[in-house]
Amino acid sequence: MKRKKVLTLVTVGMISLWLLFPRYSREWAIREDTNLLKGKQDYLNALSRRRNAPNILIILADDLGRNDLALYDDVSGFKTPHIEALAASGVCFTDASASSPVCAPSRAGILTGRIQNRYGFDSQPMQLYPVFPLLYYSFKYLVNTDEMHPVPLGTFPTPKEMKKQGVPQGELYLQEILNQADYATAL
Secondary structure: OHHHHHHHHHHHHHHHHHHHOOOOOOOOOOOOOHHHHHHHHHHHHHOOOOOOOOOOOOOOOOOOOHHHEOOOOOOOOEOOHHHHHHHHHOOOOOOOOOOOOOHHHHHHHHHHOOOHHHHOOOOOHHHHOOOOHHHHHHHHHHOOOOOOOOOOOOOOOOHHHHHOOOOOOOOOOHHHHHHHOOOOOOO
16 A cells, blocks of 8 residues: 555655656757847937936846736735835736747747747757756656756756857847947846
8 A cells, every 4th residue: 555655755755756847859059140139239320319208117036926016906916015116106917928938938039029939939948957856857857858857956058058048139129229228237
């Protein structure tokens, strides 16, 4: 009876790991487009400068649900007086969607305004670098990760790996448009 319980727990655990850690079947590769890069430079050079433009503040919080803040759910949400004050004196989104279910590609979509699949940034590159032992050993022994492989804990991507990840230089970033329009950005 005890052996059956252990076997059931192991099976449930393996299925949970399979569900929690997605597999990707292609290599990450940034698709650089030299025509797009030239067009980007021409566009930025043609932008006119704006004076007395309004301030823009984007607050992005990973893994924050709609009803987690009192701003949207005053019954069960957390009180955030400063965020609530900003919302009261400005504009507050009440409905939005993310372009990806994981953070890095979703951020790339926000920063470029484009669906990140168009330039090869449709998966989470940091999944190659587990930060705690359970993830490391799960990737190493239990999960079929295709080209993703676990690196030793505490290591970082090599320059060669970094060149295959992220947003290509030819993409137009929100901060580039804002800087060209005389905005100072922290992006």
